[in-house]
Amino acid sequence: MTHPLVPHALRVLRRTQESHDTFTLEAEAPEGFAFSAGQFNMLHVPGVGECAISISGSPRRPGRLVHTIRVVGEVTRHLSALRSGDELYVRGPFGSPWPVERAHGQDLLLVAGGIGLAPLRPALYAALARPKRVRRVALAFGARSADDLLFARELERFRAQGATVGVTVDRATEGWQGPVGVVTKLLPELVVDPPSTVAFLCGPEIMMRFAARELERLGVAAEDVWVTLERNMKCGVGTCGHCQLGPYLICRDGPVFRYPRVSRLMTIREL
Ligand SMILES: Cc1cc2nc3c(=O)[nH]c(=O)nc-3n(C[C@H](O)[C@H](O)[C@H](O)COP(=O)(O)OP(=O)(O)OC[C@H]3O[C@@H](n4cnc5c(N)ncnc54)[C@H](O)[C@@H]3O)c2cc1C
Known part of the structure; x- marks a missing residue:
């Protein structure tokens, strides 16, 4: 995608209800899009906000961008209303992958x-x-x-x-x-x-x-x-400091960490 801070409009291809509060959106990925297992995107709802959502599809099918989302608040509630043919605004991919x-x-x-x-x-x-x-x-x-x-x-x-x-x-x-x-x-x-x-x-x-x-x-x-690790994040690129946990910015240094590096930090609750 062009610029890491500018959301890219993608076409929703399919919406699947996974459980009473969780659904999956499949969208057409931009040409050349690639990601590694464990990375996430920022999903943007114009006029509402953004949230971090991991990519849940196969890295071997990068043409299909898949996210599985649990409805917990405003952004995820709006994402839940999207249907096939609607536009999904995405920035990413961000973060460290599963090794x-x-x-x-x-x-x-x-x-x-x-x-x-x-x-x-x-x-x-x-x-x-x-x-x-x-x-x-x-x-x-x-x-x-x-x-x-x-x-x-x-x-x-x-x-x-x-x-x-x-x-x-x-x-x-x-x-x-x-x-x-x-x-x-x-x-x-x-x-x-x-x-x-x-x-x-x-x-x-x-x-x-x-x-x-x-x-x-x-x-x-x-x-x-x-x-x-999950912490509320805003920029996704290690600039705003919103997701700082001890010496780490989760969006840039994580979200995937070796356990001993973060075991003590994991007990710190988000404010
Ligand atoms: C790297 C990363 C990957 C994620 N991947 C997924 C995913 O694949 N699928 C999915 O459904 N969700 C995922 N999340 C969580 C998702 O980003 C949050 O639930 C998001 O805040 C929902 O936005 P909202 O506006 O709907 O709810 P909000 O209004 O932001 O939040 C609703 C409630 O959840 C709390 N909350 C929000 N975000 C977090 C957080 N990150 N950690 C702890 N508490 C929080 C808020 O304090 C509030 O009480 C991920 C988060 C991160 C950081």
């Missing part, structure tokens, strides 16, 4: 809580697209209830492509036959070879802290655990 290449020859474990599966999905696509590079791929996914599960049908496809997928819910609703409880409970089964495991975590910070602690207990090196 998928660090899992080459190793096991890759993705731990997602709720909407956290959306920023992880491109890493999953990337790892499954080249099965010989990553030894084993596993996903631990926790949602509030079965009604909050994202990409439910696609989870089957990931299994068919060789990933081990564990899903748990906080609260069982009628018909749910899977595990109930926090996502960390799935980890002992999914971590097969701890010293050769690289883990990417995305979800509420408390979930990431507990998951990182459990991975350490299981023998995964803290250096091999990566997290993504």
Whole structure:
């Protein structure tokens, strides 16, 4: 896209309702657009505001720009009203990617809580697209209830492509036959070879802290655990300072960090 501070108008191709409060927008990406798994865009709603949203599509299909969005406030509510044919205003891509290449020859474990599966999905696509590079791929996914599960049908496809997928819910609703409880409970089964495991975590910070602690207990090196941090951000390019956390600007230095670099900062709440 031309200038990092100027939103680019893209045509919405498809809107999919994923759950009661979450939807996916697919838009036609500009010519030559490329991104890496874990990067995000700033989505702009004229006259309303902007918010950071991770790219949830495949890096191997850069022509389709995909975002999965949970409605929490004004900007996301307006984005939710967009339909096929409407214009979506986008700046990006920004931020540091998931280091998928660090899992080459190793096991890759993705731990997602709720909407956290959306920023992880491109890493999953990337790892499954080249099965010989990553030894084993596993996903631990926790949602509030079965009604909050994202990409439910696609989870089957990931299994068919060789990933081990564990899903748990906080609260069982009628018909749910899977595990109930926090996502960390799935980890002992999914971590097969701890010293050769690289883990990417995305979800509420408390979930990431507990998951990182459990991975350490299981023998995964803290250096091999990566997290993504969310703070309210404005410019996206490390200029305004809105998303500063300790010595870092999350938009420029993150959002993906090696866990030990940010573990203590993660306890600092946003004002
Ligand atoms: C790098 C990055 C990637 C993101 N990716 C996604 C994504 O893929 N999908 C998605 O649905 N959301 C994502 N988010 C979160 C999204 O940017 C916020 O929810 C955004 O503020 C929504 O804007 P809004 O105007 O609708 O709500 P707002 O009015 O801004 O916020 C509603 C409530 O959420 C709180 N809040 C807002 N943003 C944050 C934040 N970043 N951290 C903690 N609390 C916050 C506000 O204080 C308020 O209470 C991402 C955030 C970051 C920083």
